[in-house]
Amino acid sequence: MKDLKQCRQEIDEIDEQMMALFERRMKVAKDVVTYKMAHHMEIFQSEREAQVIQNNVSRIQSEDLHSYAKLFLTSMMNISKSYQTTFLPHPQTLTYALPKVNNITVGFQGVPGSFSQKALDTYFDKQTQRQQYTHFKDVFEALKRDEIDYGIVPLENSSTGAINDNYDAIRDYGFYIVGEQSLSVSQHLLGIKGAKLEDIQEVYSHPQGLLQTSLFLEKHHIQPHEYENTAMAAKYVSTLQNPHIGAIASSQAAQLYDLDILQDNIQNIQNNATRFIIFGKQLEVVEDASCISIVFTLPHQVGALYQVMKIIYDYAINMLRIESRPLLETPWEYYFYVDLEGSLKDVAMIQALEDMKAHTKTMRVLGNYVKK
Known part of the structure; x- marks a missing residue:
């Protein structure tokens, strides 16, 4: 059995060789992106990346190391793509009105x-x-x-x-x-003049209004009905003049459509x-814009979302929220909506977005605006 000192010495020697090979590989990656730009070729090709990973994993003799080799190669590919984006002729700022x-x-x-x-x-x-x-x-x-x-x-x-x-x-x-x-x-239960809370058997409102007041409706055994809009529901109930039918809407809607507030703040x-x-x-983009919204799709591979999150972390960007929505045409794949704190007038932010593009299938900036 090797002693610890010998093991560490061997690791140091291997690391020295790996760093020399890493530097050599990054220089070739630069040559690749330079050639592709000069010949107007697609910069990032997921099929080629998958092929390179598969070919290299097959060279590993120990089968128990195959999964680790794949992780290693995928990480190296991601590092290479991030490095290559620094040579792309991206705009210092985006064009905006x-x-x-x-x-x-x-x-x-x-x-x-x-x-x-x-x-x-x-x-x-x-x-x-x-x-x-x-x-x-x-x-x-x-x-x-x-x-x-x-x-x-x-x-x-x-x-x-x-x-x-x-x-x-x-x-x-x-x-x-x-x-x-x-x-x-604030959601209120509205009814016609003279109606009382105990009279109401059914209510109309927008689906969000019904969801926001679901506990109240269940407690009072009131049957919900969806309507296009809370105020439109109030207007509709006003035309019915039925003491057993109410609406969930704002106090302004109650005034406009001559309804009584039978119970306020029922959310x-x-x-x-x-x-x-x-x-x-x-x-x-205005001067004090502080929120950037983007939407992107990802390649269907391990660690794809992590890589985008890592870029956000590496550039010290505060992520305000993330939301996913299914791609209807592709089962089990998703659009991701992300809000970031920052401005498109910041050169570092533009570089971060370019880096993200290299690790996504599609990406689009939805806006840079003020949150009030």
């Missing part, structure tokens, strides 16, 4: 009294023109047709989570997030809040 200020029209889903309208009123000034639509998708379609300059939709609630359709729409339409407005949301969590995003057709 200035925000529109005068004579703008903003679209929202619902009717007056909706939480979307309240978020719009909070974010924009009184001179902003408002345009209402029945469905969330209608707001995106309106921007696509240039009927509006911006749209505003809810993206996430603090108690019930993400509103997935709007996540997908931002990606599918190719729009950009230009702002965010967080809004405290499951009292500090209930919703994030609304403002989106447009162009990437806009």
Whole structure:
């Protein structure tokens, strides 16, 4: 049996050889990316990487080391790609537009009294023109047709989570997030004049409104029914004039549609809040923008997400949130939405994003904006 001193000496000798080979390999990796750029070739080729790993693993004689060899080679490939990105001719900053200020029209889903309208009123000034639509998708379609300059939709609630359709729409339409407005949301049980809490047997509201008040509804044995919007539900209940049917909506909706608040603040969590995003057709960056949103897909291989997270860690970037959504066309694969703290005017941030691109199948910047 070898003694410890001899083992350490052998490891030091092997490490010395490995470092020389590592440096040699990185120089060749630089030559590869230089050649590919000169000949307008695809820089990163996942099929080639997989082939290199497989060929080299097959050279390992000890089968019990195959899995470790694969990890070693994958890590070396990732290091090589990160090094190669430093030679890519990436822009120091991205091209972006200035925000529109005068004579703008903003679209929202619902009717007056909706939480979307309240978020719009909070974010924009009184001179902003408002345009209402029945469905969330209608707001995106309106921007696509240039009927509006911006749209505003809810993206996430603090108690019930993400509103997935709007996540997908931002990606599918190719729009950009230009702002965010967080809004405290208080849900109230509304009924027609003269109705009482014990009279209510059914309620109408947006699915999020029903989810946010599920405990109250279960306690009072009230049957929930989904409606397009909380304020639209209030308007509908007002037309029914049925003392046994109520709505879950805002106090403003109660005033607008001549309803009584039968029970206030019935949400499951009292500090209930919703994030609304403002989106447009162009990437806009203002001086105090502090949140960057990106969406990416990953190669279907071990450690793919870890590598992106490692880049975020290595560049000392604060990750604010991460959300995954399934790729409908590919079972068990996902889009990842990530919010990062920072600015696109920061050269180090641009380099970090370029590094991430080298380790993802697709990646797109969704916006750089102020969170309010």
